[in-house]
Ligand SMILES: Nc1nc2c(ncn2[C@@H]2O[C@H](COP(=O)(O)OP(=O)(O)OP(=O)(O)O)[C@@H](O)[C@H]2O)c(=O)[nH]1
């Protein structure tokens with residue numbers, strides 16, 4: 001027995017497991033012996049635990065308790081740990097081709113060798129928390145289980161908001177026959193061991209970062225970051241990258257989509273799923289406050305949808321999450337009153353926003369700033385300061401349960417039947433406000449060629465147009481061409497009349513003076529209404545080379561205070577702009593290579609021909 005193993009046996013807490021689950025116990029021991037934390041703690045998810053850990057985070061300087069919001073905390077991250085790190089995100093399938101051209105790849109053996117050395121002793125001086133969690137309802141026929149091992153208290157309390165976790169999740173680790181259920185192994189370390197007596201920093205992390213997935217084993221290894229999608233491993237890592245591979249293998253879809261419930265003035269109910277890239281409007285649409293009479297929107301989810309066919313042949317969507325991890329800047333009582341009301345109830349975490357002197361939060365877009373703030377960089381800030389007070393990717397983390405507009409069925413294990421799917425991106429030109437696809441294959445082509453300007457949600461340059469298929473570019477856990485084929489196959493498995501109709505939207509088209517042509521936010525309800533009326537065969541549209549597009553007359557614009565010329569411009573299908581788009585799509589398909597389905601190449605050829 002090696003010295004490390006001997007030390008591991010004495011790690012306090014390791015043997016206090018509240019379960020006999022063999023796979024879990026063996027794995028926890030193995031990781032504890034490798035990472036050598038001072039102690040192991042089995043997370044229960046209790047309120048007492050929340051109070052103890054948030055107090056610990058306040059004492060450590062990671063959190064400031066907010067005087068103005070009950071049970072809520074402000075955190076400022078390391079200035080270099082503020083967003084997902086796509087360059088450092090890997091899909092480690094055995095065959096490089098299975099990761100495809102859109103993912104970083106390394107052989108699993110090679111990656112494990114590198115990361116094992118990084119993990120060796122990486123939790124020294126810290127507590128390793130064992131967080132059992134469940135993505136999606138606990139009452140699901142097949143609860144989607146995971147365990148995150150982490151040395152970050154910030155991760156534990158964030159996971160309490162974002163997932164169903166602790167004892168209630170651990171209870172699901174055996175089925176009704178008493179057999180062990182399998183789970184996704186998610187290992188996380190901030191990579192900042194402490195020597196005896198060493199003072200901790202407020203936001204421990206490491207300049208070396210790896211966000212690694214072993215899709216064939218359903219395993220996630222994350223190292224070096226404490227932030228958002230890098231560290232809360234139930235979110236993008238499990239529910240999108242690993243789940244997309246599960247979905248491919250088992251015949252379902254894991255998508256970067258909000259889910260909303262729309263009720264018409266006649267009380268007819270429709271469920272809509274919408275995929276927009278990070279920081280492109282999912283949370284806002286999911287909580288939309290309609291500006292048109294008699295229509296109501298309720299929220300099911302704001303970021304991720306898992307969709308499977310029900311017995312009736314319709315596609316049902318479930319939100320795997322339990323909270324919102326929303327972009328703070330731009331959120332206020334005018335743009336997203338429901339988010340504001342949700343966070344006002346407290347029980348929320350705020351990361352990289354600004355802190356007011358009286359213990360509240362502030363960010364750009366939230367009205368007049370106070371005369372003095374503490375910025376996300378922990379500097380004094382006044383309205384004269386040049387820097388932003390809040391980081392553009394600063395976030396609120398808040399329970400869905402508190403959202404007044406949550407639909408009562410938001411956590412129904414059956415999910416909700418989807419009538420329409422929207423794909424959308426952030427494009428200053430070319431893409432009209434809304435386009436209806438001709439059929440599923442054409443809609444899949446729209447999704448596969450979706451493009452968007454990059455945002456602050458990922459590290460790197462902002463505002464660069466890139467292809468972001470189905471808003472999943474950073475999240476497809478396998479070959480993107482195979483993923484497109486999976487979408488095509490999904491359509492073929494269903495009765496076409498029961499499939500959701502696919503639309504392509506763009507809230508972000510701009511005028512020459514760079515202002516938005518479409519007012520957006522609550523006014524997007526007008527586009528939802530048109531889409532639903534298309535399903536019902538009630539609204540008109542014009543056939544164009546790119547699909548069915550409404551004229552201004554086809555949209556309900558009653559009471560909209562907007563310049564008609566701008567609305568026209570937002571709806572315009574400009575053949576020249578589209579002709580310029582074709583080579584970019586060709587380049588994109590060529591990049592993915594021979595896995596691009598022939599049917600999508602055919603769609604491209606047909607589009608080219610229609611554009612002349
Ligand atoms: N102009 C305009 N901006 C919008 C609209 N909807 C959202 N935004 C802005 O887009 C930014 C991101 O919006 P979110 O709804 O948080 O985006 P998201 O897709 O949920 O982002 P992630 O949580 O990163 O996946 C915010 O600054 C919003 O104010 C819209 O309809 N029009």
Ligand SMILES: O=C([O-])CC(=O)C(=O)O
Nearest residue numbers: 084228229230236278457
């Ligand atoms: O994953 C994150 O860090 C935040 C998020 O929702 C996104 O980037 O889409």
Ligand SMILES: [Mn+2]
Nearest residue numbers: 282283326327
């Ligand atoms: Mn969001």
